[in-house]
Structure formats: structure tokens, C-alpha cells
Amino acid sequence: MTVYRTFCETAASFPENTFLCVPAYENRAYYPEGMEFSYETASVEIERLKDVYRRSGYGSGHRVAYLLENRPEYLFHFLAANALGISVVPINPDYLHDEMLYQMDHSEVDMAVTIASRFEDLKAVVNESVKEPSLVVFEDFPELLPSPQTRAGDLTPDLQSEVSLLYTSGTTGRPKACILTNEYYLEAGRTYLELGGLAEIRRGEERLYNPLPLFHMNAGAVSFVCMLLSGGCLVIPDRFHPSTWWQELVQTRSTIIHYLGVVPPMLLNQPVSEQETNHSVRFGLGAGVEPELHDVFEERYGFPLIEVWGMTETGRIFVNRHEPRQIHTRAFGRPEDDMIARVVDEHDMDVEVGQDGELLVSCRGKDPRRGFFAGYLKNDIATEEAWKGNWFHTGDTVRQDETGMLYFVDRKKNIIRRSGENIAAAEVEAVLQSHDKVAQVAVIAVKDEIREEEVMACIVLKGATSPTGKLATSLFNFARGKLAYYKPPGWILFVESLPTTGTQKIQKTQIFESGVNPLEQPGIFDFRKMKKKISK
Structure with missing residues (x-):
């Protein structure tokens, strides 16, 4: 039992x-x-x-x-x-x-x-x-362990x-x-x-x-x-x-x-x-x-x-x-x-x-x-x-054939699968959104030749903030300081705006046109080599 x-x-x-x-x-x-x-x-x-x-x-x-x-x-x-x-x-x-x-x-x-x-x-x-x-x-x-604050049940x-x-x-x-x-x-x-x-x-x-x-x-x-x-x-x-x-x-x-x-x-x-x-x-x-x-x-x-x-x-x-x-x-x-x-x-x-x-x-x-x-x-x-x-x-x-065999197609959920770890895009977005230079952020999954998928952050900056490599590094380090090593963005791209619905919900599927490779966008920053376990 x-x-x-x-x-x-x-x-x-x-x-x-x-x-x-x-x-x-x-x-x-x-x-x-x-x-x-x-x-x-x-x-x-x-x-x-x-x-x-x-x-x-x-x-x-x-x-x-x-x-x-x-x-x-x-x-x-x-x-x-x-x-x-x-x-x-x-x-x-x-x-x-x-x-x-x-x-x-x-x-x-x-x-x-x-x-x-x-x-x-x-x-x-x-x-x-x-x-x-x-x-x-x-x-x-x-x-003998420290006593619990409440008594055990029976x-x-x-x-x-x-x-x-x-x-x-x-x-x-x-x-x-x-x-x-x-x-x-x-x-x-x-x-x-x-x-x-x-x-x-x-x-x-x-x-x-x-x-x-x-x-x-x-x-x-x-x-x-x-x-x-x-x-x-x-x-x-x-x-x-x-x-x-x-x-x-x-x-x-x-x-x-x-x-x-x-x-x-x-x-x-x-x-x-x-x-x-x-x-x-x-x-x-x-x-x-x-x-x-x-x-x-x-x-x-x-x-x-x-x-x-x-x-x-x-x-x-x-x-x-x-x-x-x-x-x-x-x-x-x-x-x-x-x-x-x-x-x-x-x-x-x-x-x-x-x-x-x-x-x-x-x-x-x-x-x-x-x-x-x-x-x-x-x-x-x-x-x-x-x-x-x-x-x-x-x-x-998924899809299923006439014999009952099931085939995996994709994940419907807003989850990024990196080397076996499930990463909630919303969790990474919440951290980056808390930075005082970030106006909007959308985190998406991009294909990775080694780790199946990698985290990519598309970021709209506040005011007249310049989209520099130094700022990208600062944002990556900011996320790395709050999230497990595998969760921060491996790629950061600064964009002027993000597509939204009438209720201001970001439409991630419309950030890039069909057939466009997000990783080939000019000005993208690669932080994959910095995503390593922090020695304890």
C-alpha cells in the first residue's frame, strides 16, 4: 500500500x-x-x-x-x-x-x-x-531533529x-x-x-x-x-x-x-x-x-x-x-x-x-x-x-494514425524544452520585465542544434534607452542572478515594438513573419556560452 x-x-x-x-x-x-x-x-x-x-x-x-x-x-x-x-x-x-x-x-x-x-x-x-x-x-x-512546529497526525x-x-x-x-x-x-x-x-x-x-x-x-x-x-x-x-x-x-x-x-x-x-x-x-x-x-x-x-x-x-x-x-x-x-x-x-x-x-x-x-x-x-x-x-x-x-500509433508534433503550452528542462516563458518574462530598462518582453522558444530548444527574449526598451551589447549583457546577468542557470535567455533581440491584440496581449506568433529565422535577425546577441552552472 x-x-x-x-x-x-x-x-x-x-x-x-x-x-x-x-x-x-x-x-x-x-x-x-x-x-x-x-x-x-x-x-x-x-x-x-x-x-x-x-x-x-x-x-x-x-x-x-x-x-x-x-x-x-x-x-x-x-x-x-x-x-x-x-x-x-x-x-x-x-x-x-x-x-x-x-x-x-x-x-x-x-x-x-x-x-x-x-x-x-x-x-x-x-x-x-x-x-x-x-x-x-x-x-x-x-x-534527534529539531521538533516540528505542529504535531504529527495519526x-x-x-x-x-x-x-x-x-x-x-x-x-x-x-x-x-x-x-x-x-x-x-x-x-x-x-x-x-x-x-x-x-x-x-x-x-x-x-x-x-x-x-x-x-x-x-x-x-x-x-x-x-x-x-x-x-x-x-x-x-x-x-x-x-x-x-x-x-x-x-x-x-x-x-x-x-x-x-x-x-x-x-x-x-x-x-x-x-x-x-x-x-x-x-x-x-x-x-x-x-x-x-x-x-x-x-x-x-x-x-x-x-x-x-x-x-x-x-x-x-x-x-x-x-x-x-x-x-x-x-x-x-x-x-x-x-x-x-x-x-x-x-x-x-x-x-x-x-x-x-x-x-x-x-x-x-x-x-x-x-x-x-x-x-x-x-x-x-x-x-x-x-x-x-x-x-x-x-x-x-x-500530436497526431494518431489508423493503427493507434501516436506521433509527437509540438507543445501547445507556452513552455520551452531545453535539454530536458521545462522552462515557463512567463517566468523568464516576469524577471526581465522587472528590470527598469525594459518596457515589454516576449520570450519564445527557438530551435537549438544541441539542446533541442533555447530561450530567446524579444525586448522593447523604455524611452530613449540605447539597445547596446553592454545593455544586453546586463539584462542577461540580471536574469541569471534570479533564475536557475538554464532559464535566462540564450538569445536577446531588441525590437522597436511587439504585436498585440486589442486587449494588449502580445501575439508571439506574429513577432516574425512566416519563414523568417529569428536567429538571423540583425543585432541579435548570443549568450548561450554564458549559460553554465554556477559553482557552489
Whole structure:
């Protein structure tokens, strides 16, 4: 009935199997020589942590935030918290002060746990937050924690208990918090486990290498729970490193890999090595590989890349796991499990086969929301709008053929997809609009040969302000000081005006005429090389 109870059952069946693995990487601050934790070893530590939380007064109704990067110990804390009904709120380590403050206040956490190198950053956030939660350093995690401000409830955790809050970018600026339950996590893992076809999971044998962050549903829910259910091992690098990718896969004996669209071209650009075919990988699972690179990758490295579709809100995924996969298209599978689909027009009427429309999904049976997210925290209006007619509106434009195969076309929402990160254009616009030199701003997505899409800001300046390179740099730095490194504009273009409707709403589709490449406009400034992680 809970993720924790599922772990206990699996640990009893596979005590000596490796549960979590960290590949060796000398430039990483933790476990530079690598580390493995068996189910039995993990169980001992999880029980210890559970006892610490319980004795300190934490339980049902409490939330704890974690800024632990991609350390495997995050999942120990996750399971200990899950056992007691505590909800976890993972923090994106790339978030800056204002972003973390919003998350802290919105989630109303009772305590935050952070690595020592980020203590001062999080302390500044806690000091400004409304609730002022306790702050604990992960490396010095005590045997008795600061007491929560409220007493724990007496509810026993079950399928519908809140497990975590995952923040996902929305079109209205600030990220929305998806409430995820035990049912969500278990359904996400079960669906993956039972896929079959080219994505068959062998019980007790798989070692799944996922370079994506644990605060995303891909690594932190789908992959994690699938391995947990099957007695497999989740391999957790700190992030994607193209130069050491094959070395890590061979070293960790990985049998499955997860990828984003940015991964295949970066690996194909690496020099040929013996290790790239000396691995044990059976298949890769991911989304966004360019059709023209699909068979090139598979022929060079010797395993299939299986395209999927999913969202934080859905948990479950569509998977293109049976031949013929139509790898020269953007096919991502057919509805074959509990999650069903429709393709509709702007009036939610089904479109004809082969026509573009918005993808709507729901659960087969009496409860269309079963296994999905439980709603957006403190935003019932957005929740019900998304579930209009009891179909979840994904905001993705797709088409479906006569066989039921779904093909990705584009994103209907005002979201920019850069290297796997969803960036709300409205959030970037809000930051730039607050600068005293900016009169109007429109943020749009432009194609990028490496990162799928990049952020472009079209800016109208106030008064007689001159559109200089110095000002463009100043605006970029201004945004970089308030947003995670991947969100500021990679391109800035100063324009005299922006097209608007009669109600003064900017019409982004009319900024550039059809066939015009925005990146070829005179006077555009390129800041892509400055979009790097800030060392902590």
C-alpha cells in the first residue's frame, strides 16, 4: 500500500542484490571512487532514519525539503519519510534564492535538509520564509531533529497519502506543485515493469543507469520504483557526462539506460572507443531523439532507443516498444495499458485520424484520475481546468494514425524544452520585465542544434534607452542572478515594438513573419556560452 512497504517486501526477497549504485567519477564531491548499497544495507539505514524522524516527532501531515543533489541517500530519506507519512519536497540544486524561497513558502515545509556546501544559501532562504522551517545539514544529520512546529497526525499511510511534491513549470509563471501519492508512484513503477516487448524487465537482474535528476519523475519515480518492484539496481550518476558515459556503463554493468534528446548527438560526437560496444546495455528508454540520428545511434552502439511520452502529472508513460517502431518519425507508442488517449481540437472534439490535435489522457475504468497526480497544491482551479471533462489536457500537439500509433508534433503550452528542462516563458518574462530598462518582453522558444530548444527574449526598451551589447549583457546577468542557470535567455533581440491584440496581449506568433529565422535577425546577441552552472 506504500512505497516503503514495497521496498521492505523486495528487500526480504533480494537482500544481497544491489539497490543503488553510484559510478566512480573523480570530479564529484561524493563517492569519487563509486559506491554500491545492497537492499539489506539500505534497509538498515532506512530503519535508522525512520526511527530518528519518529522520535523527533515527524509523521503524517509534515513535509520535509531536501537539497541533496543526486546523492543516493536522498532515496533513503525518501523511504524513511514514506514509512511515517511524511511528504518529501526535493529542491532543484540549480534553483537560486528567489526560486527556492517560493518553493519553501508555497510547500510550507516543516524542515529542510541540505548538503553543507549549500547551507548558507538555504539558511538565507529559511530566514526569509514565512514559516521559518528548521534547517539540518545532511553530513551532520543528528540522532534527534529539531521538533516540528505542529504535531504529527495519526493517519496510517495508504495508497492515497501524499508522498511528495514535485514542482513543474506551468504557463502562468511560477511552477505548480504536483501532489503525488503512493498510488501514483506504484502505478508508475508497475507500468514500466510490465511493458514487455523490447522493454522487458527481468526480475532481479536489471541495472538501470539514469543520468536525470532525482527531483524529476523520470528518475525519482518511474525508474526508481520499477527497480524497487523488480529487485533491480538504480544507477545514479550526478548528471550526464558524455566523455565518461561508456566508461560508467561498463563499470556499473548497466543493462538499461535512460536518455533525453540531447544525449544521442553528444555521444555521437565523441571519438570511437572500445567501451562503446563493450557494454551490457539491452535498451535505452527516453524521448526526443532526432529521427535522422535514431538508426545511426543504434547501429553504432548496438541497442535500441525506445521513445516514450510522459509528464509529471501522468506518472505512467506511453512507450513505442514493439517493432516496427517507425524510428524515422516521432512515434512514441500506442495506448495499451490503463492510460488511454484522445486527440482533440480546440473544442475538445475528436479530430479525424491523421489530423493534429491536443493529446488528452485518462485512466481506463470508473476512475479517470486513478494513478495520476492528486492535484496542484493550493490551485484547485488549475487542477479542474487541466481535468476538464475528466480528461487530462496535456498541452501537447500530436497526431494518431489508423493503427493507434501516436506521433509527437509540438507543445501547445507556452513552455520551452531545453535539454530536458521545462522552462515557463512567463517566468523568464516576469524577471526581465522587472528590470527598469525594459518596457515589454516576449520570450519564445527557438530551435537549438544541441539542446533541442533555447530561450530567446524579444525586448522593447523604455524611452530613449540605447539597445547596446553592454545593455544586453546586463539584462542577461540580471536574469541569471534570479533564475536557475538554464532559464535566462540564450538569445536577446531588441525590437522597436511587439504585436498585440486589442486587449494588449502580445501575439508571439506574429513577432516574425512566416519563414523568417529569428536567429538571423540583425543585432541579435548570443549568450548561450554564458549559460553554465554556477559553482557552489
